[in-house]
Amino acid sequence: MGGVGEPDWEPGQRGAPLPTLRWEQVRRHNLPGDKWLVIERRVYDISRWAQRHPGGSRLIGHHGAEDATTQLIEDFRALRQAVEDMKLFEAKPAFFGLLLGHILAMEVLAWLMIYMLGPGWVPSTLAALILAISQAQSWCLQHDLGHTSIFRNSRWNHLAQQFVMGQLKGFSAHWWNFRHFQHHAKPNIFHKDPDVTVAPVFLLGESSVEYGKKKRRYLPYNHQHLYFFLIGPPLLTLVNFEVENLAYMLVCMQWMDLLWAASFYARFLLSYIPFYGIPGALLLFVAVRVLESHWFVWITQMNHIPREIGHEKHRDWASSQLAATCNVEPSLFIDWFSGHLNFQIEHHLFPTMPRHNYRRVAPLVKALCAKHGLSYEVKPFLTALVDIIRSLKKSGNVWLEAYLHQ
16 A cells, blocks of 8 residues: 555545555544454445444454455465365264263263262262363353354354353353454454453563553562462452353343343252252352363463463464464363364464364464464473463563563
């Protein structure tokens, strides 16, 4: 986009000759109600259309006044075409049927354990572990449905996601999609990816220097790798997600999601109050949520927190996905336990691909990255977990150094 001067032209004028615009001119149109977008080096006025965007105006607004083209090089376009020819976007019904079946089986097994063995400490502990695993696997299944990677008809995916997220988990599918789609659009970008916009509780990436220079000390950030164990994994789903989810359903008036969530709590309490009473049933619920929360934090963040985190760099789409993700070495157990999120690179490059095909596309993605000098990092599972703590400690030390000396 070159050109000199400000053309007397509006994007909405039909029949007018198309001028050449500078990026400086385009970037002026990044205001509420005034959004321009560049796709394939053509400028579009999306000010009105943004409200009708399937992901919501907030999601498309993250790309305002920038080039939102996939900008995938010809090799990546060819790779995607090859993947389509290999039918890797086609789901196996039996695979996902077994996933749902084993989730329901675990729910029944936990209840039968208490019914037959009584509400003692040992049966209750085992039941809580089984329910936590069921909840973790439900996260994975609803994630697949949210990405429309199971059914060909997107409506069936959305309806099934409402059931899994609502009846099996007690959360809103719309709330999850609202925050998760932003994560995929701009992974590890402050104020655009909700997963890393966690200041002032934790400082990640570039926020460490910023807080240090501005002498902000709301918490002892040089020890955040320690208090992470107290307020990170234990409380994310139990406190943060529960509050955020309820607020979203009420503010956005998602009454159907609210009914689905209520059906989960009704089922859970009616199932366990006869054995524990109300206080005991609530305690079991808290125990399951805390265990589930540990799984969620470690599994979802091992691929992202150790990677580059900061402000918008305006990279092309493929490079931004690769800069924010890494993989974890696969195995049958890790694939199942993580819901195939150990193939995070493939998931971010092909978000609608059924996860059982990540193994098949991984060598092709790795070869493409090697050819073009792009990062394709794969690490052992335990190393990936430890890297979360290392990253938090490093960010805390960077903050302290900037706080004391800059």
